[in-house]
Amino acid sequence: MTLIRLTGVTKTFPAASKAAAPVVAVDDVSLAVAQGEVCGIIGYSGAGKSTVLRLVNALESPTSGTVEIDGTDITRLNERALRALRGDIGMIFQQFNLFDSRTVAKNVAYPLEVARRPRAEITARVDELLRFVGLADKARSFPEQLSGGQKQRVGIARALATSPRILLADEATSALDPDTTQEVLALLRRVNAELGVTILVITHEMDVIRTLADRVIVMEHGRIIEAGEVFDVLSAPRHPATRRFVASIIDDVPAGEQLRVLRERHPGRIVTFTVRDGDVTQADIFAALSSHGVRFELIHGGINDIRGRVFGHLTLALTGETDAVQRAIDAASAFAPLLEEDTRG
Ligand SMILES: Nc1ncnc2c1ncn2[C@@H]1O[C@H](COP(=O)(O)OP(=O)(O)OP(=O)(O)O)[C@@H](O)[C@H]1O
Ligand SMILES: [Mg+2]
Known part of the structure; x- marks a missing residue:
């Protein structure tokens, strides 16, 4: 079953000045991600990867084309339906984006507070999530007291708070060292395997694609230039830009x-x-x-x-x-x- 579907999606940003041309960040992109799948998006800087993620969680709306989540065209949702949609899509970032003034537990609780869940339910859910990511003993710590890998695990717990079916990860391990990257990847694999969460990851790291993704999409200049099973795309890239990109990450x-x-x-x-x-x-x-x-x-x-x-x-x-x-x-x-x-x- 297809959970995320983009059909003929173009996203144009207005020109920065009168002399400049508008930026076509995403250019006629169509893609489908099945429920339970881990799909990677790779490509050089400026290819439009982050914009695709922002279109999926409705932080941007397409200039043309449609974005569907579980069959619903999300460009037509009212505010209330949008809030429900965002509860169904978690997101994690390269810089973690935690609230420095909140404890770990309060960071994880945040999306549930916004959703006005009852206090007892929030406490129970935060406990459960911190145990899942292996940080039960850090509930009262502040982000500045954590390592990068621990911060990202808090980010993952927070992203999962509302039990989303979809997790979007934008370079989620790029700020981490190789060992810590492996830990976070192992956790993301559990998120997919044990919780059944569909994951869309942007990365320029070979390890992330190799150990996490089932399928990979290659973007260049706002377009999808290649897509397929990870082994096929990495071992026998067809498009010259894919070959260059793969060579740069495999070396x-x-x-x-x-x-x-x-x-x-x-x-x-x-x-x-x-x-x-x-x-x-x-x-x-x-x-x-x-x-x-x-x-x-x-x-x-x-x-x-x-x-x-x-x-x-x-x-x-x-x-x-x-x-x-x-x-x-x-x-x-x-x-x-x-x-x-x-x-x-
Ligand atoms: N809000 C915006 N306003 C204007 N231009 C934008 C905006 N967001 C993105 N762009 C432009 O759209 C293009 C694609 O940007 P995007 O951030 O999606 O690329 P990316 O593939 O994620 O790159 P990176 O690997 O560097 O993160 C770039 O040229 C970028 O400058
Ligand atoms: Mg980006």
């Missing part, structure tokens, strides 16, 4: 200065092979090279695991008789896509 192919240093250090030919589950394994490549009597050394590379399926790149320095090296490369590249020499330009 397993040497380029530029890194490649120059490798060339200086290693004689012979330097080639990069693509390894992809279902297509070709490392063993296939090594066997093809060995069978031609070529010596090879692994000098760069990376293997990525997406829920048990692997893909990545192996950069090898090949030495031996010139013709044999060429034959070995031909043999290996017959099944493994080859990026020769200047791999990424």
